Amino acid sequence: MEPMLQETAARILTDLRNDADALWSTLEENGLTRAWVSEEDGGFGLTPADGFGLIRLAGAHAAPVPFAETLVATWFLTEANLPAPSGQMSIFIDGVQRGAPFGETAEHVVRVHGRSVSLHRGRLNEPIDSVGEDPLSDASKLSDDIIETSQIGADIGVLFGALARAAQICGALDAVLDLTISFAEQREQFGRPLTKFQAIQHLLSEMGAEAAAAGAAIDAAVASVRRDCALDETAIAVAKHRASMAAGIVSEHAHQVHGAIGYTQEYELGRFTRRLWRWREDFGGETFWANALGRAALAEPGPLWQMITKDGGK
């Protein structure tokens, strides 16, 4: 990603992390929420990879606004040749999600059903409970107030949503690792910092390994994304599987290293782990995608290795 853009986004996400309204309006004023919209339509026309870089950054800061959702919504709209409105948007992949994230504040909801994309007027006021930190609204209450509707060339709803969540997870994994390392460096027990205990070093190194694996899987998947094109299902399934798996392990170890303080609402670890637990379920967790990958492999005759290395491997 362009360093300037990355720096601007990181600064906004850091400075305004505790003020959702100011955070949203500043992201919007800086044009970041329209990063994927073409320049003619008032956006930045960013590459797929740069947009996912922003989504990953949003995850790394546990941004309490629908930044990722809005970016994804603009992707669906532009793929369907529909103009993207300004303001907060939520997404609803029909048949997959129960809840629309940030439905209460989103002015519009982009609904994807197979290849059909429709832009609905928003504000879904019936909240549903969730393990996550961000509000979720009952998506079945979506209004029939459709502003526009159109088609995309391929059924990309779940895959694109899964890749976005995987990107957020990767960002959050890096953040949780940083947070846990600095906590372990400062916290002393038995007269020495936690980092001096080999048992703690091993937990942290396993967290590092998981974050690295998830990062590599998602980089490979993001590199395969093209506009006006079907998505690479294998690469995205692998990325969401690996990211969701890492989310579980990293959260568990992070809480173990932090001890009781990490189990309070005041301390910031929970802002990340609660989101990780939500995001790993969204658009299919590791078991869902393992099933999909396994079924696809079993349906193909011949050696598995040939499938894995087909077209240069995915």
Added chain:
Amino acid sequence: MSRFQFPIAPETQEESALRQRVRHFLANELKSGGFTPGPDCWVSGVAPDFSRKLGEMGWIGMTWPRQYGGHEQSALHRLVVTEELLVAGAPVAAHWIADRQTGGQLLKFGTEEQKKAILPKMALGRSFSCIGMSEPEAGSDLAAVKTKATRTSSGWKLSGRKVWSTVAHISDYMIVLARTSPAQQRNRHIGLSQFLVDLSLPGVEVSGIRDLAGKTHFNEVLFDDVELKADALLGVEGDGWAQCMGELAMERSGPERFLTTFILLEKTIEAMRDQIPAKVLGDLIARLVTLRTMSRGIAKRIHDGERPDTEAALVKQLGNAYEKHLFSAMRDVIAMKSETEIHSELLSLRDEIQLRLPSHTLRGGTTEILRGVIARQLGIR
């Protein structure tokens, strides 16, 4: 943002074509009885004749300069070949260390004469070599090596004992890590040097050690005042530790850290396709695809002249864990039927892998050592 870098390096058409050539070669060899597939073949599949055939195909020393018998191809080309060989279970142990490690060390630290004399033979699969690092009292704590080299009027005198040296019994050379000046308390890594030792010299005694599975592929090598010429010193006196560590990225990042048990997955699918739960298979696929992405990223970085040591440690750690997971998952699948209903070859394969599995998380750096390497990179050690 991320602490670890794995650049994405999609397979090129040229690499895919190479993959097909290797596959074709292996299929023909298999048909003509050129080899019997086996697990963990880079350690236990010792077949000098087969290595010679690979040498003739140009698949040893692929990345080395042409002037030394190499083929000047990228680390990613080499990776494609090693993947195919491992997946086929081909007997590649004889030349594996020469190709992976010794060649690179000689290119960096050998004299012109040594490079000209040794590398072309190695690239043809006609000369093999082994690693001389571990000792009875120096395993994970490698800096504790006691093997000693002292200066003589004509060169060096080497004495000591190395263990776990895979394929030493068929090797012409060993790269020995030895102490050339006493260990200092503050930094034990100082005073170690590497030597290129001709194993046919008087005073060298190689004896096989049987492994848990009953196979003899690793050895104990005794050096009883072995007289070495001055040029046996590899690189700089006292830099042995750094020179050794310089090869770790190659040693730890390759597909031999995650593909040596793949044959069990393939054979189980072949025999029990209807019994394998999709979720179990898919989980293995996702983890394997990720490991391949990481391994390719490291190969690219090595090719670009970088030293991604920690990333390599990550691949080895995750790869080892993956192989143990694969074994346990396939063991579960096989257990869905009675042993009497399963082909005995599959049961033998399962059992052979069980007997090899404990070594995976020991050789080339134990899991605990690797965690330490990663922890150091995280800045907490």
